[in-house]
Amino acid sequence: MQDTVLIVEDEPDAVDLLRYNLERADFDVLVAMTGDRGLAVARESRPDIVILDLMLPGMDGHEVCRAMKGDTGTEAIPVIMLTARSEPGQRVKGLEIGADDYVTKPFSPRELVLRVRAVLRRHRTMPRSEIVSFDGLTLDRTKFEARLDGERIELTATEFKLMCVFVERRGRTLTRETLLRDVWGYQTSTLDTRTVDTHVRRLRDKLGTCSARLETVRGEGYRFAAEASP
Amino acid sequence: MQDTVLIVEDEPDAVDLLRYNLERADFDVLVAMTGDRGLAVARESRPDIVILDLMLPGMDGHEVCRAMKGDTGTEAIPVIMLTARSEPGQRVKGLEIGADDYVTKPFSPRELVLRVRAVLRRHRTMPRSEIVSFDGLTLDRTKFEARLDGERIELTATEFKLMCVFVERRGRTLTRETLLRDVWGYQTSTLDTRTVDTHVRRLRDKLGTCSARLETVRGEGYRFAAEASP
DNA sequence: CCGCAATGTGACAAAGCCGTCACATTCGCA
């Protein structure tokens, strides 16, 4: 049972070097030599991690990373960017886009393998207690438990999922279609269902003083406010 | 509400530069100029992140990092290591010890601030996908989803919780009392209930080929085997 | 101001979940 690394890199020599070292370190290796192809492979194959060169023909590394992070299916895949030493500005830009790490060319293969392992380890370890806590609200995924100012809120499975999605993406408006896909797992949504509305209502009922924070964005969907209102 | 950065660095010029830029970026800054002092401050003050130079008088950066990661109170504090360009081997060593990132001197202050932010964001953001995966079994806490060899297993909320507890503690026998406490949240257990047995049965029914792995330990409880049986 | 679309609210009923019971089977010990 091996982890899969996707290499997105246009220089054949660099590809061979990377592939050799990663395979020797017991990774399965996929390769794409253009950004477009890399993105397609990432979407199809869901590798465990992507090593992404910045300088690519066509769609460049930044664009690939941005597209991956903006796509539900691939946003969770960690990305290590390869940059040339003469591109200090590009490193900053990569971090801003959401890359998980970067490695400067030329690099030692050993260092890269260690980087891959470190990023995967970070990404994969199940935290003992998966708690998000802010503004008096606490969500504990290990215990499937929500609390408001220390008092436990009894949520059903669906309500808890809905709450988690809202909290993760607080400040962003989520359409009903998005919620149906991400909370209910529907692939094709029935656009005239009121299911989401009903569950939002129930969630609001249970949130008490916090319910005003679950805002309606008319014509678009719902949003959990990023900041507590004054 | 500002994050606290601890700088452990012996060069006064570097300290001033770091402090200035971090304070301008709205961080609270603590400073220690030796490794020993840095470790003591980390233990007392529990900063949000530590920027740690490798070359320090007395206890060096590696030793400080190792001590932090080996101490329950400070192991969760992310560490960014500062290395000189002439020390490529030290970078690998830092990563092996458990440093979260490193920055090579000389560095742009802007890049360092972005690095601090990126590491804190990673450290603090609820992971997008909280997945445990082994032996063909995948538990995704973000989606409340279990899969066996890629096929989705439909588990109820209770079954999923039970499965998570078994998987987290695989190899260990869990008494019925423990499971009632940890899965059901009972404070005082009714010792003659068959609730756990029933749910284990249901979980086994759904696990198919994997069910043999959920073993009965007669007179004690249940155990999810650590290794797949041959 | 009016009309219409969007959203909130009260309520219903089907389906599912859960804990329990009764009986069957297995295991371990004398």
Next chain:
DNA sequence: TGCGAATGTGACGGCTTTGTCACATTGCGG
């Protein structure tokens, strides 16, 4: 080998969850 405790299995029914409907209310644009 026999017995009793421990565990497995089939089934039941009460309660909860869920999605839907009908009507009420709100917000926005003409």
